[in-house]
Amino acid sequence: MRIAIAGAAGRMGRMLLTEVHETEGAEIAGGLERPGTDGLGQDLGKLIGIDPVGVSLSDDPDAVFANADVVIDFTVPAATVANLDHARRHGTAMVIGTTGMTPADDAKVDDAARAITVMQAGNMSLGVNLLVQVTAQVAAALGIDWDVEVTEMHHRWKVDAPSGTALMLGKAAATGRRQDHDAVAVGGRHGITGERRTGEIGYSALRGGNVVGEHSVVFASDNERVVLNHVANDRRIFAAGAVRAALWCANRPAGRYDMIDVLGLRGT
Numbered sequence: 001m002r003i004a005i006a007g008a009a010g011r012m013g014r015m016l017l018t019e020v021h022e023t024e025g026a027e028i029a030g031g032l033e034r035p036g037t038d039g040l041g042q043d044l045g046k047l048i049g050i051d052p053v054g055v056s057l058s059d060d061p062d063a064v065f066a067n068a069d070v071v072i073d074f075t076v077p078a079a080t081v082a083n084l085d086h087a088r089r090h091g092t093a094m095v096i097g098t099t100g101m102t103p104a105d106d107a108k109v110d111d112a113a114r115a116i117t118v119m120q121a122g123n124m125s126l127g128v129n130l131l132v133q134v135t136a137q138v139a140a141a142l143g144i145d146w147d148v149e150v151t152e153m154h155h156r157w158k159v160d161a162p163s164g165t166a167l168m169l170g171k172a173a174a175t176g177r178r179q180d181h182d183a184v185a186v187g188g189r190h191g192i193t194g195e196r197r198t199g200e201i202g203y204s205a206l207r208g209g210n211v212v213g214e215h216s217v218v219f220a221s222d223n224e225r226v227v228l229n230h231v232a233n234d235r236r237i238f239a240a241g242a243v244r245a246a247l248w249c250a251n252r253p254a255g256r257y258d259m260i261d262v263l264g265l266r267g268t
Contacts, residue, residue: 003246004030004068006083007075008057009039009047012097012235016072017048019239026243030064031057032071034079065090070117070246073098074238076159077105084112093117093249095242097124099164113256117249121259122164124241128215129259131230132172135217138226139176142219144199146226148173149218153206161205162187169217170201 003020007013008031020026031044037059045053058064065071065086070093073080080098087094096109099122112118123129139148150173152166162170174181179199187203196202213232218225232238241259248262260266 001025001247001250002027002029002067002069003243004028004032004064004071006032006064006071006073006079008044009033009037010074012074012239014048015235015239016074016242017044018050019236019243020246021045021048021050021053023243023247025247028053028055029068030055030071032061032064032083033057033059035059061086062089065092068092070095070249072242072246074242077101081105081108084108084118087118088112088115091116093246093252094119095245095249096120097122097164097238097242100160101164110256114254116254117252117257118255119245119249119257119259119262121241121245122168123213123238124245124259125230125232125237126241126263127230127237128165128168128232129263129265131215131217131228132168133260133265135169135228136172136176138217138219138228139173141176142221142226144177144179145221147196147200147202147218147220149202149204149220151204151206151216151218153208153211153214155210155212156207158207161207162203163205163213163215165213165215166203166205169215170203173201173217 003026005013005016020028042057043052044055045051072095074097150166150170152163171181184199184201186200215230217228245262
């Protein structure tokens with residue numbers, strides 16, 4: 001499968017290029033960057049320290065999308081939304097790992113998914129997606145009287161909070177308790193907040209160092225706590241999951257999918 005990477009010159013983009021190169025059945029088909037980015041025109045193999053692959057870093061999205069079966073995008077919301085238009089124009093599938101998407105952005109993903117295959121997830125790791133499933137099950141079993149708090153820590157360079165993974169976990173808890181997530185989500189408590197309301201799902205974000213990603217879901221009652229935890233030690237788990245998702249997209253009908261579909265966990 002011909003796989004291109006949006007944001008190919010960045011840290012995650014280079015890791016994705018490496019993962020594509022090392023994955024059987026996958027071929028580096030392109031790398032997209034913003035105009036003015038250092039290295040435009042450079043062979044993507046040289047960019048990641050391997051022999052030339054005959055494909056150069058480009059700032060022409062139409063050329064990149066036209067040459068790819070699927071584009072993996074871990075960029076920023078504005079760029080991802082713009083890339084959806086190019087994907088529709090060329091019938092190219094997209095794997096989206098971009099976080100910080102707004103409801104308006106999500107609506108554009110839904111619209112694009114009527115025409116192309118879109119796999120989107122706030123986290124591509126197997127462990128996290130298993131944790132999402134477990135979170136929903138635990139929330140359903142414990143019920144509304146248990147307080148739910150989601151905590152996360154990431155490296156100092158992360159620009160959005162709470163993380164996409166934290167939101168996946170909080171939404172899973174809401175689903176398990178049959179709640180409207182947006183109506184009960186609380187983030188960034190500060191000052192005199194008053195007592196915690198029954199049914200709230202709270203979020204806390206920490207930033208520092210080079211932390212890849214740590215997430216916890218805390219279920220607390222008056223007399224006990226249940227804590228579900230995931231620690232990512234290497235960013236490559238996200239790249240591996242994204243490439244696995246890209247291969248999974250082959251010959252899938254248009255629609256919006258997530259890692260639960262890719263891993264065959266739907267309904268488990």
